[in-house]
Amino acid sequence: MAPPSVANISKGFRSMRILRNSVMARAAIPLIALTVTAASAQDAAVTDPNLYKVVFENDRVRVLEYRDQPGAKTSMHAHPAFLVYALSSFERRLTLPDGKVLNRTFSPGQILFSEAQTHMGENVGTTETHIIMVELK
Structure with a gap:
């Protein structure tokens, strides 16, 4: 029996990859929809658009x-996990869902x-709060 050619092996891997990706994609669609719906319900740019402004976004980070x-x-x-640059x-007070x-x-x-956090914020000082926030995806 002759060994398989490089072209046939490559074609077989490509077919397996396409099948794997399509099965994974179909399985992930409900999870993606659920995640997007849950996240957007509490997205700071949605809940407080007068305070948060999205200034940059890509597949890795969002900058507010x-x-x-x-x-x-x-x-x-x-x-999600984030970095704040003041x-x-x-002065701020953050109230978490558990009080x-x-x-x-x-x-x-x-x-x-x-790390990821859910909260309500309040400016309890005498000066304006002005930050850049980088949210990790």
Whole structure:
């Protein structure tokens, strides 16, 4: 029996890859739809579009600019893992869904990394909050 040719082996791998990808794609469609629906329901750019502005987005990150004035509050919303870069000095209170309260004070240039989080925010200081937030996908 002659060994299979490189072209036949390559064609076989290509067929297996196409089949695998189509089966995986069909299985993932309901999960993708569920994830998008759940995420958009609590997306900060949707819940508080007057405070969050999407300034860049690709398949790896989303960059938001956030600004508010003293006394301003956000709706309850969620972020995937994220990085915050403070452009101003400010004080915030974050209230988590379980009622736990986190108080944060930032100085310009300060950077904070956080795992995914759902919270409601409030500017409890006397200065504007101004940040750049990079959400990881």
